[in-house]
Every structure is written in structure tokens, then in C-alpha cells.
Amino acid sequence: xxxxxxxxxxxxxxxxxxxxxxxxxGFTFSISGIHWVxxxxxxxxxxxxxxxxxxxxxxxxxxxxxxxxxxxxxxRNTVLLQMNSLRAEDTAVYYCVRQRRRDSGSxxxxxxxxxxxxSS
Amino acid sequence: DIQMTQSPSxxxxxxxxxxxxxxxxxxxxxxxxxxxxxxxxKAPKLLIYxxxxxxxxxxxxxxxxxxxxxxxxxxxSLQPDDFAxxxxxQYNTFPNTFGxxxxxxxx
Numbered sequence: 001x002x003x004x005x006x007x008x009x010x011x012x013x014x015x016x017x018x019x020x021x022x023x024x025x026g027f028t029f030s031i032s033g034i035h036w037v038x039x040x041x042x043x044x045x046x047x048x049x050x051x052x053x054x055x056x057x058x059x060x061x062x063x064x065x066x067x068x069x070x071x072x073x074x075x076r077n078t079v080l081l082q083m084n085s086l087r088a089e090d091t092a093v094y095y096c097v098r099q100r101r102r103d104s105g106s107x108x109x110x111x112x113x114x115x116x117x118x119s120s
Numbered sequence: 121d122i123q124m125t126q127s128p129s130x131x132x133x134x135x136x137x138x139x140x141x142x143x144x145x146x147x148x149x150x151x152x153x154x155x156x157x158x159x160x161x162k163a164p165k166l167l168i169y170x171x172x173x174x175x176x177x178x179x180x181x182x183x184x185x186x187x188x189x190x191x192x193x194x195x196x197s198l199q200p201d202d203f204a205x206x207x208x209x210q211y212n213t214f215p216n217t218f219g220x221x222x223x224x225x226x227x
Binding site for chain 1: 121152156170175209215
């Protein structure tokens with residue numbers, strides 16, 4: 001079955017960096033777009049970034065552009081989210097999500113999420 | 121960026137009721153809209169994609185409609201399992217954006 005497993009979350013000081021990893025299994029990873037979506041405690045969903053199936057395109061939310069970098073390794077079925085210059089407002093559960101096949105942006109499988117807390 | 125506005129923010133209803141949630145886009149998004157259900161402590165679940173297409177294994181009491189800038193999610197007969205928070209998402213343009221959510225509560 002389709003599985004997405006995030007790791008790498010934790011507590012980090014403002015201005016520091018953290019790298020999230022998403023390990024995928026149960027589907028053909030190399031033909032799937034992958035997104036990151038986050039949710040601050042008690043708040044709504046915020047789309048963060050997407051990477052095309054082949055890594056050829058990447059797009060980011062304005063709030064993270066220039067600080068976050070998404071990448072993928074199709075040989076390891078893994079997506080990474082490198083987060084630099086972290087701010088308190090980046091505190092959230094981060095979900096790794098698969099883009100639905102044959103649709104251009106709906107999100108059909110979600111990981112369980114990993115919590116990032118930015119605090120001094 | 122495209123702003124997505126959901127209404128109402130909170131909806132109180134009873135089992136068996138028919139309920140409708142509205143999502144409005146600040147500019148046209150054609151039919152590139154999805155609806156999600158989220159329960160506390162869980163990841164969201166895709167219900168509807170491309171405005172009106174029902175995701176696999178989602179009960180047929182859920183339906184979506186609309187195009188352009190105005191969209192609706194309708195639950196034809198509320199079941200106890202449906203009390204949750206619902207989000208819309210536009211994926212016509214990057215950055216993709218979500219509505220602020222509608223919490224469906226038991227009356």
C-alpha cells in the first residue's frame with residue numbers, strides 16, 4: 001500500500017536549519033509529484049512546496065521561498081525539504097503528500113506528519 | 121496569490137441533515153479545486169478533485185460542484201463519521217492555496 005513516512009522534525013532555534021526527509025513506498029515514486037504541506041498548531045493547512053516527478057520543476061510558497069529547498073532522489077524513493085533560516089512562524093506539522101495521478105495538483109496520500117518547533 | 125475563502129467557518133448540523141460548504145476563489149481557477157476532510161490529530165483525506173470528481177472509496181453522499189470562482193461541497197445526509205473540518209484547495213496556479221477551513225459540528 002502507498003506509504004509516506006516523514007522524519008527529521010524536532011525543536012530548533014530561530015535562524016538554524018533542519019532537513020526533513022520523506023520515504024515513499026508502495027507506488028511508482030519516479031512518476032509522482034510530491035508536495036509538502038504544513039499545519040501550525042490549531043491552524044489550517046498551508047501549502048509549502050512541490051517537486052515534479054523528475055525534479056525538473058520546483059515551486060514554493062512565498063513564505064518559504066529563498067529559505068526552503070525541495071529535492072528528490074528517485075533511486076532512493078526519497079524527498080527532502082531543507083529548511084534554512086527558520087522562524088517561529090515555521091512551527092508546524094509538516095506533511096509529505098503525493099500528487100494524485102492523472103490530476104495536476106490534488107493530493108491523495110498523506111504521511112503522518114513530523115512536527116517542527118522553532119523556539120529559543 | 122489566489123485567496124480561497126470558505127464559508128461558513130463553523131457549521132452546526134444533525135445526523136441526517138444535508139449540508140453545503142462554499143469555497144470562493146479570488147480569481148478564476150477553472151475546475152482545479154479539491155476538497156479534504158480532516159479529523160483531529162490525523163492527516164487530511166482527499167474527498168473531491170477537479171471540483172466534482174469523487175475520490176475512490178469516498179461515500180457517494182459527498183459531492184462537489186462549481187467552476188470558475190465559486191464551488192460547493194455538499195454532504196447529502198450527514199453521518200456521525202462526517203463531523204470534522206473541511207478544507208478546499210486550488211491547484212490552478214502556484215503557489216497552491218487552501219481555504220481556512222470549515223468545522224462541522226454536531227448540533
